[in-house]
Amino acid sequence: MLREYDTSAIAEEQEFLDRATDRRDRLAGRLLAELAEEAGDAVERARQRMLRAQHEELRRASEGLVFGRIDATDGTVRHIGRVGLRAEEEGAEPVLLDWRAAAARPFYTATPVDPQGQARRRHIRTTGSVVLGVDDEPLDGAAGSGLVGEGALLAALGQRRTGRMSTAIATLQREQDDIIRAGASGPLIVQGGPGTGKTVVALHRVAYLLFTHQQMADQAVLVLGPSGRFLDYIAQVLPALGETAVVSATCDTLLPGVLVERPESRRLAEIKGRAVWQQALERYVAALLPRPRDLRLRWEGEFTVIPEPAVAQALTSAVQGRPYHRARSVFADQLHRLLAEAIAEQREALLEEMEQGYEDILARFDRSNGVDGSGAVDGQLSEEDIEELADRIAADPAIGRFVEAFWPTREPGRLLRDLLCDPALLAAFVPSLSPDEIAAVAAEPGGWSSGDIALLDAAADLLGDHADAPDRGRAAAPGGELVADRARRQRDWVYGHVVIDEAQELSEMQWQMVLRRCPSRSVTAVGDIDQAEAAHRHTSWAQAVRAAFGDRWTAAELTICYRTPREVMDLTGPVLAKAGSGNAPPRAVRASGIEPWQLTVTPGELAGAAQRAVRELRDRWAGGTVGVVAPAARADGLREVLAGVPVLTAAQAKGLEWDATLLVDPDGIAAEPRGWNGLYVALTRCTQELGQVILT
Numbered sequence: 001m002l003r004e005y006d007t008s009a010i011a012e013e014q015e016f017l018d019r020a021t022d023r024r025d026r027l028a029g030r031l032l033a034e035l036a037e038e039a040g041d042a043v044e045r046a047r048q049r050m051l052r053a054q055h056e057e058l059r060r061a062s063e064g065l066v067f068g069r070i071d072a073t074d075g076t077v078r079h080i081g082r083v084g085l086r087a088e089e090e091g092a093e094p095v096l097l098d099w100r101a102a103a104a105r106p107f108y109t110a111t112p113v114d115p116q117g118q119a120r121r122r123h124i125r126t127t128g129s130v131v132l133g134v135d136d137e138p139l140d141g142a143a144g145s146g147l148v149g150e151g152a153l154l155a156a157l158g159q160r161r162t163g164r165m166s167t168a169i170a171t172l173q174r175e176q177d178d179i180i181r182a183g184a185s186g187p188l189i190v191q192g193g194p195g196t197g198k199t200v201v202a203l204h205r206v207a208y209l210l211f212t213h214q215q216m217a218d219q220a221v222l223v224l225g226p227s228g229r230f231l232d233y234i235a236q237v238l239p240a241l242g243e244t245a246v247v248s249a250t251c252d253t254l255l256p257g258v259l260v261e262r263p264e265s266r267r268l269a270e271i272k273g274r275a276v277w278q279q280a281l282e283r284y285v286a287a288l289l290p291r292p293r294d295l296r297l298r299w300e301g302e303f304t305v306i307p308e309p310a311v312a313q314a315l316t317s318a319v320q321g322r323p324y325h326r327a328r329s330v331f332a333d334q335l336h337r338l339l340a341e342a343i344a345e346q347r348e349a350l351l352e353e354m355e356q357g358y359e360d361i362l363a364r365f366d367r368s369n370g371v372d373g374s375g376a377v378d379g380q381l382s383e384e385d386i387e388e389l390a391d392r393i394a395a396d397p398a399i400g401r402f403v404e405a406f407w408p409t410r411e412p413g414r415l416l417r418d419l420l421c422d423p424a425l426l427a428a429f430v431p432s433l434s435p436d437e438i439a440a441v442a443a444e445p446g447g448w449s450s451g452d453i454a455l456l457d458a459a460a461d462l463l464g465d466h467a468d469a470p471d472r473g474r475a476a477a478p479g480g481e482l483v484a485d486r487a488r489r490q491r492d493w494v495y496g497h498v499v500i501d502e503a504q505e506l507s508e509m510q511w512q513m514v515l516r517r518c519p520s521r522s523v524t525a526v527g528d529i530d531q532a533e534a535a536h537r538h539t540s541w542a543q544a545v546r547a548a549f550g551d552r553w554t555a556a557e558l559t560i561c562y563r564t565p566r567e568v569m570d571l572t573g574p575v576l577a578k579a580g581s582g583n584a585p586p587r588a589v590r591a592s593g594i595e596p597w598q599l600t601v602t603p604g605e606l607a608g609a610a611q612r613a614v615r616e617l618r619d620r621w622a623g624g625t626v627g628v629v630a631p632a633a634r635a636d637g638l639r640e641v642l643a644g645v646p647v648l649t650a651a652q653a654k655g656l657e658w659d660a661t662l663l664v665d666p667d668g669i670a671a672e673p674r675g676w677n678g679l680y681v682a683l684t685r686c687t688q689e690l691g692q693v694i695l696t
């Protein structure tokens with residue numbers, strides 16, 4: 001790798017950046033002019049939405065418009081950038097290749113060992129519209145480090161952290177790129193140790209999939225993260241990559257209109273996360289379906305009986321795997337029709353009787369007058385008459401009340417509460433629960449816990465929406481509304497793809513929430529099974545996803561740690577082993593030159609010592625970030641004395657990073673449930689320096 005300060009190379013790239021900027025401005029200007037025209041119909045409005053998205057993407061691509069270049073051995077030069085810029089002339093090579101385009105791929109994957117027809121890779125460092133420097137990397141067969149663009153990568157990794165994640169399109173590594181561009185037809189599970197770029201990969205994969213699959217952009221992509229704090233941390237990455245068709249949520253916020261109202265114990269979280277609840281709820285909802293019997297309905301003062309066999313047949317054909325409310329409304333339609341037909345039959349019989357009497361009279365009259373009588377009266381109701389009658393029956397409030405009494409509409413929250421509070425029902429429908437577990441579930445206080453959300457989601461799905469339910473967000477979208485806004489409001493929205501970060505934390509019931517939103521199973525899940533802290537008991541991906549995918553999923557792995565320096569990663573091996581893992585920690589890509597340090601204090605000295613340590617770290621990493629990780633039992637106390645820095649538990653720190661971490665009472669963290677996994681998380685949050693406060 002050469003760091004090239006050759007002014008002619010910088011001048012050359014400056015000239016290119018100026019040209020690309022000019023081209024971008026022209027294209028953006030043209031789009032603006034088109035957008036100023038009035039959209040006449042739905043097709044034009046859809047086109048305008050697309051143009052607006054393109055304009056927005058060009059507008060955002062000011063910082064880092066051009067960041068790379070690849071020179072092929074045949075002399076072809078391609079520049080790579082945040083967006084693609086087509087040439088003025090029809091059919092000519094693009095001025096700038098979008099980083100997601102297939103032709104840009106060698107920029108991320110060519111190595112001296114596998115140069116893919118390329119002679120050189122160049123990283124171009126810019127700020128705004130100015131080229132600062134270039135890093136050249138020959139791909140001529142000489143042995144390399146295996147890293148792509150090592151200089152640019154190490155420069156990016158060494159930068160101060162701002163508390164917000166940034167894009168890594170200029171320095172993605174080969175193993176990361178392979179996952180970003182992998183096929184999306186089935187579940188892909190990516191295992192990677194701390195700092196291996198799982199979040200980077202997950203987010204860049206979203207951008208790649210939205211770029212390459214129009215249907216995903218139409219259906220939106222769901223990004224599931226472990227916490228609101230984590231979603232804030234990654235919030236600006238996808239917009240910076242120009243993506244808007246994305247909904248980000250946690251499993252707790254996925255069900256519109258429902259919020260977690262209270263904490264729950266690990267024991268109950270584990271119990272409620274088990275896959276058995278899916279079947280239990282299916283059976284419970286099935287048991288609430290009405291049983292067939294004679295139905296005696298009153299219409300216009302007359303009673304009509306729909307006999308049990310006809311009711312049974314209507315029930316069977318209505319249910320057929322449909323959600324409860326959908327089946328109810330199919331049944332109601334059939335009942336209205338059955339009643340209309342029965343009334344029609346009664347009328348026909350009546351008319352026939354009348355007709356018979358009338359014909360007898362006529363016949364007598366005809367005979368007495370010597371006429372051949374044929375004055376038949378037709379008493380049959382036409383098909384339209386019956387339809388019209390069925391419609392009137394359907395609109396009748398008394399019939400509506402009758403149907404409601406026979407087949408009540410149900411509210412998912414109420415239904416779940418009835419089940420959870422009743423030990424007899426729990427024993428009947430969740431027979432795998434022990435008596436102790438049943439008692440614990442039934443004794444829970446009111447208000448929803450996190451574990452309840454996945455159960456509620458399952459109940460809501462099995463019930464389906466009631467036809468008269470209040471607006472569920474399906475109302476026509478106002479002009480220009482983003483697909484993501486509609487998806488966010490609709491419980492049963494089907495996404496084009498789902499990306500899950502920290503996927504090791506999901507319970508089996510939470511995996512079901514994912515499947516409901518993505519029946520195609522086009523899912524990318526990234527996580528580290530060794531960082532699992534949630535209450536479930538899974539220690540391998542095969543266990544974690546068996547209930548959701550069986551063995552039909554693809555595994556991928558990330559092996560290099562980009563975040564945590566070697567000096568800190570060296571401490572993690574024994575911790576990982578104590579967590580019961582057979583894996584080795586990932587290989588750190590760099591050293592920081594700063595040895596981890598520790599100080600030992602008594603509990604009484606802790607507050608003062610932590611204050612001093614944080615002050616020193618903040619001075620040392622001025623302009624960057626410092627975070628404190630502590631056992632849950634100490635976190636509140638520390639928050640009171642450590643203003644201005646985040647004080648988090650290991651679970652809360654998941655996915656986050658700071659330049660320096662102060663780890664308070666590591667033994668206390670290790671003693672928490674799944675504590676060694678938690679300590680592994682806590683140790684690996686820093687990009688530069690780790691200090692530990694040990695308690696005597």
Ligand SMILES: Nc1ncnc2c1ncn2[C@@H]1O[C@H](COP(=O)(O)OP(=O)(O)OP(=O)(O)O)[C@@H](O)[C@H]1O
Nearest residue numbers: 168171172173194195196197198199200562563655
């Ligand atoms: N190719 C890359 N170029 C530049 N920076 C990168 C690259 N890959 C990862 N990083 C940086 O390394 C750090 C760790 O990445 P990331 O948070 O994605 O890792 P992770 O595997 O999700 O970690 P954890 O499991 O600990 O949450 C981040 O600062 C990220 O920006």
